[in-house]
Amino acid sequence: FEGVPAMGLDGLGSSSYGPEAALSVLIPLGAASLSYIGWVMAPIVGLLAILFASYWQTIRAYPHNGGAYIVAKENLGSNASLLAAAALMIDYVLNVAVGISAGVGALVSAVPALHDYMLLLCLLILAFITVMNLRGTIDAGRMFAVPTYTFVISFALIIAVGVWKVLMDGGNPQPVVPPPPLAKSVEAVNVWLLLRAFAAGCTAMTGVEAVSNGMTAFRDPTVKYGHRTLTAIVGILGALLIGIAYLATVYKIGAMDQSQAGYRSVLSQLASAVVGDGPLYYVAIGSLLCVLALSANTSFVDFPRLCHVVAQDGFLPRPFAVAGHRLVFSVGILYLAMTAGALLVVFGGITDHLIPLFAVGAFATFTLSQSGMVVHWLRLLRKPAPAQERRRHRMHLAINAVGAVTTGVALIVIVVAKFVGGAWITVMIVPAVILLLKSIKHYYEKVAARTRQPSPLQVAGVEPPVVLVTIDDWNALAEKGVALALSLSPHVVGVHLAQLEGPDSEDRHKELHERWEQNVAAPCRRAGRAQPMLCILQAQYRAIHVPILKLSQELQINHPGRAIAVLIPELIKQRWYQRLLHTQHARYLRRKLLEHGGSLLTVIEVPWYLEEVQALEPRQGGAAYVNAERGNTG
Amino acid sequence: FEGVPAMGLDGLGSSSYGPEAALSVLIPLGAASLSYIGWVMAPIVGLLAILFASYWQTIRAYPHNGGAYIVAKENLGSNASLLAAAALMIDYVLNVAVGISAGVGALVSAVPALHDYMLLLCLLILAFITVMNLRGTIDAGRMFAVPTYTFVISFALIIAVGVWKVLMDGGNPQPVVPPPPLAKSVEAVNVWLLLRAFAAGCTAMTGVEAVSNGMTAFRDPTVKYGHRTLTAIVGILGALLIGIAYLATVYKIGAMDQSQAGYRSVLSQLASAVVGDGPLYYVAIGSLLCVLALSANTSFVDFPRLCHVVAQDGFLPRPFAVAGHRLVFSVGILYLAMTAGALLVVFGGITDHLIPLFAVGAFATFTLSQSGMVVHWLRLLRKPAPAQERRRHRMHLAINAVGAVTTGVALIVIVVAKFVGGAWITVMIVPAVILLLKSIKHYYEKVAARTRQPSPLQVAGVEPPVVLVTIDDWNALAEKGVALALSLSPHVVGVHLAQLEGPDSEDRHKELHERWEQNVAAPCRRAGRAQPMLCILQAQYRAIHVPILKLSQELQINHPGRAIAVLIPELIKQRWYQRLLHTQHARYLRRKLLEHGGSLLTVIEVPWYLEEVQALEPRQGGAAYVNAERGNTG
Numbered sequence A, B: 001f002e003g004v005p006a007m008g009l010d011g012l013g014s015s016s017y018g019p020e021a022a023l024s025v026l027i028p029l030g031a032a033s034l035s036y037i038g039w040v041m042a043p044i045v046g047l048l049a050i051l052f053a054s055y056w057q058t059i060r061a062y063p064h065n066g067g068a069y070i071v072a073k074e075n076l077g078s079n080a081s082l083l084a085a086a087a088l089m090i091d092y093v094l095n096v097a098v099g100i101s102a103g104v105g106a107l108v109s110a111v112p113a114l115h116d117y118m119l120l121l122c123l124l125i126l127a128f129i130t131v132m133n134l135r136g137t138i139d140a141g142r143m144f145a146v147p148t149y150t151f152v153i154s155f156a157l158i159i160a161v162g163v164w165k166v167l168m169d170g171g172n173p174q175p176v177v178p179p180p181p182l183a184k185s186v187e188a189v190n191v192w193l194l195l196r197a198f199a200a201g202c203t204a205m206t207g208v209e210a211v212s213n214g215m216t217a218f219r220d221p222t223v224k225y226g227h228r229t230l231t232a233i234v235g236i237l238g239a240l241l242i243g244i245a246y247l248a249t250v251y252k253i254g255a256m257d258q259s260q261a262g263y264r265s266v267l268s269q270l271a272s273a274v275v276g277d278g279p280l281y282y283v284a285i286g287s288l289l290c291v292l293a294l295s296a297n298t299s300f301v302d303f304p305r306l307c308h309v310v311a312q313d314g315f316l317p318r319p320f321a322v323a324g325h326r327l328v329f330s331v332g333i334l335y336l337a338m339t340a341g342a343l344l345v346v347f348g349g350i351t352d353h354l355i356p357l358f359a360v361g362a363f364a365t366f367t368l369s370q371s372g373m374v375v376h377w378l379r380l381l382r383k384p385a386p387a388q389e390r391r392r393h394r395m396h397l398a399i400n401a402v403g404a405v406t407t408g409v410a411l412i413v414i415v416v417a418k419f420v421g422g423a424w425i426t427v428m429i430v431p432a433v434i435l436l437l438k439s440i441k442h443y444y445e446k447v448a449a450r451t452r453q454p455s456p457l458q459v460a461g462v463e464p465p466v467v468l469v470t471i472d473d474w475n476a477l478a479e480k481g482v483a484l485a486l487s488l489s490p491h492v493v494g495v496h497l498a499q500l501e502g503p504d505s506e507d508r509h510k511e512l513h514e515r516w517e518q519n520v521a522a523p524c525r526r527a528g529r530a531q532p533m534l535c536i537l538q539a540q541y542r543a544i545h546v547p548i549l550k551l552s553q554e555l556q557i558n559h560p561g562r563a564i565a566v567l568i569p570e571l572i573k574q575r576w577y578q579r580l581l582h583t584q585h586a587r588y589l590r591r592k593l594l595e596h597g598g599s600l601l602t603v604i605e606v607p608w609y610l611e612e613v614q615a616l617e618p619r620q621g622g623a624a625y626v627n628a629e630r631g632n633t634g
């Protein structure tokens, strides 16, 4: 049962806001709401049982990773998997916002003086989680165990004591701290109201899928441990939901408006009605706050994992697909922090206002996942197999089909019942996200199509490029550059960009021409080589690439289709102060030439070191090369 | 007289703090101080006359730019010019701090309620000047003219009225608003006190050199207009100093402590004593505030100009020498803002505490400039010339010699008299600045020595480098890279860095080898060329250059002294979203190879465009190259 804390947090935490969300919808019924909460919670617990059976199958069929994205991709194809990805991405954000706001709701129930600072507290908890995750993912199992077990044990105790008191007092127990009296009914009961309550209560099921996502964490036999953990989580969640619904009815506990001062959450009213405001009450509420904050944290762990998988399929930027790349974590964390923060601010940190947006994504992924499983079993049935196995497959098919249909119906109910209240926002964002994912994929496909190269290399008739060597002066850098250029091509041209370092004089140009003639042209003539020319071009600050581009255009008129290489000897800045003492012309020129040069232009960078670097035997990849004392060989 | 506002601001503004600084030193004498202010101001006005005569010569001898740095460099050599540069750089900062604090002193004299916020006001004015200068240099002549003329006219009026009242009332005028009574003497007069008052009062002369610095601004004949402007400025300044000293004596006005509430500056006391707190008073004080703030602004204009000249000689980073380079302005502005801001904070925005640091630099540059002029005339006298001209030169020599000696003596007096009070700070910083300038020059000389290349190029035996081509896959980028590599050298090696974009499978490596054989190796064999090898190297994220460096080390063992070129085909990111969608591996690899590769390693970057760039006919240098619609030729 080691997996229960880490994988159960998300599911168990929602027992605090699911029943409360249902009771909130029933507020207009006043005291009468208590007669109907059973009718609302019963189908929710029934649905939970169906989900349990369905995920039992998923765990068996996908013993490594049965996330909705993968199950949908393998069985329903790319579009369904993108729908699952979009739904998940949206629900991760809502899970953060709802978890934090419900946690703060529990806190202000226990400490009413903090009611004025609810939004601030939400943002502080969000900031804390964000910073912790930016420093490194929080997933120390033991850190999760203490609050989770404290939460489960204390509420199990509270429910047990409550039930025992009911039995002792003949069904009419005296609350230790009486909950506020329920208002009179202002509305008659109707099916629409009950459907809306059901839809709101379905948020209690979010997070049940965590075990199927996290199968890689289990020891062998993974399926056995996965089943055991799923059973424990669903069992506890079901017991909590039933216990809460029953005791709320008996103790006459209704939902209160979180935006009003004096608000107390349903679990807080229940705990103090049963055991009073003693130490157990504070332990229970404290552990609930931790569990809800950590359930928000699970989104921060799962979101980068989803992005990684989606990026491997090309629907998210490729850097996300690189294992261990910091970028995916940072981007994911900031995305969650900013969108969840925006939601909290817009909805004032009030759980009840966020609920209508929530669970749409979760039930969409439930439905897709179960439908995928139906296809999975159908495919197995199409293959020949022994009769006994076919019978087992048919049974599995039936279970997942029931799951797919019921979660699908629940999804429709949820979308319809919550549409005006906020689900329309979720429904609108899903296609936008899918469009974004598809256009990313489209871009990669376009690049792949353009870069495809089916034909073998043309080796005959390859002519070396014309090499332009930029020189400031006739010095060691120029000499190294021209020597390399002559080794690459018979066609070398020296280029001096005038005006770069203050005004150039006529005298300087004349001297440069003389030194070129003496040091380059004459030796080449003597060696029987083509004699490299020196061009002095006027360059304007901030457009130093323009004269080189013009020269290369002229060269291409004379040598059509001939490649041109611009060779830039560059003093490598090995010390911080060299960045201040040298201009960035080489770097700027390189960047501009690559941006604007066109496909016939190439840039060659020849490094020149003031202090020679010495390559040492690299130890374990990292900083293996250090600077030696001095001397450059040119 | 158009030059008076722009060039006179700095000099005329100091009439407000010079006499006040002298009177501040005399505070311990109490009422007796008034008997001695004449003795202190007389030599200051005398010195001003000598400076006038000296700069008259400088303007004639250097009709283009007679700044102290240039005059010292041409006549006294490099060390003297660096002393001048350091002295100027320090005085520019003090000019900002003193100008702003004196302006705020004038403001709080008129509006005593602001006295508690003096430092804040100083920093606000500094911030305003800084921001305006970062946006673009303020030197709209007309903007300077209004406050300067208003200041000169209103104080001329006040002094005239004051003198007229003295004449009418027989030397004992009734002040309209009486200045606070002077305290009793707590100290007897002594020569040391008078010398200190003289040294403090010498700050009144800072800024007189502005005309000789700004000669380029004049129309032809520049010398004539320069002389005329210098005469006007010195004449007005002298008249102001004499008038202020005289009226302070007659109206019994002493200096007050700026750090105490109820402080009123000398000019404020004088103005309200003569004309009362009417409109003229407020106009006069308002224009004084503007003049002092703008005199601080002149440092922001002059400092980058000085840096430009010093950088051309190699004593400041070379980027500063590029005409019109934004860097020099930004660096200069931030340097002035931060150091002047620090001074204002440390000295609490109190003018009197800043005065001891000031004027040391100014008098050092006066002395250097005059000494330079002495050498200039001596040199001319050494040449044969007509007797009349020799006589004229001898007279000029005499004038500048008097100037050099008197300003030199004044400098010694200033340093000694102010040493304990703060001049020691200036005296200590000067050598530090000179050291910095010299070490910058030394660095450039070291680079020049190392890059010197007196011998002609070795053309014989140049062997093309081994070219390593990085390939992700066999695609258009790889094909373009390998084709170019084969045109450059017979020795080509393909390098695939595995693990870069997620795990590579054995299958993928096998497939890559097959495609290499089919598309590269086989065509080369058929063409009778050496067959390029493909190396698959394991790369670690964040150390992708290490396997390439290792391979190049191995190649150098087999081919000692042979150059190695790493050719990196790179998809050029032409749109913003491409930066998100592609990894930065090419850029990272290029940078690391250049940093750690050593002098035998070269990097060749081959651009590949998703959308071909089309070179248009460049119009006026700038953005002449735009992206065309589509299609890459590979």
Ligand SMILES: [K+]
Residues within 6 Å of the ligand: A010, A011, A013, A014, A095, A206, A207, A295
């Ligand atoms: K949840």
Ligand SMILES: [K+]
Residues within 6 Å of the ligand: A010, A011, A012, A013, A014, A015, A203, A204, A205, A206, A207, A208, A237
């Ligand atoms: K749940």
Ligand SMILES: [K+]
Residues within 6 Å of the ligand: A010, A091, A095, A206, A207
């Ligand atoms: K969830």
Ligand SMILES: [K+]
Residues within 6 Å of the ligand: B010, B011, B013, B014, B095, B206, B207, B295
């Ligand atoms: K000044």
Ligand SMILES: [K+]
Residues within 6 Å of the ligand: B010, B011, B012, B013, B014, B015, B203, B204, B205, B206, B207, B208, B237
């Ligand atoms: K002055």
Ligand SMILES: [K+]
Residues within 6 Å of the ligand: B010, B091, B095, B206, B207
């Ligand atoms: K000055």
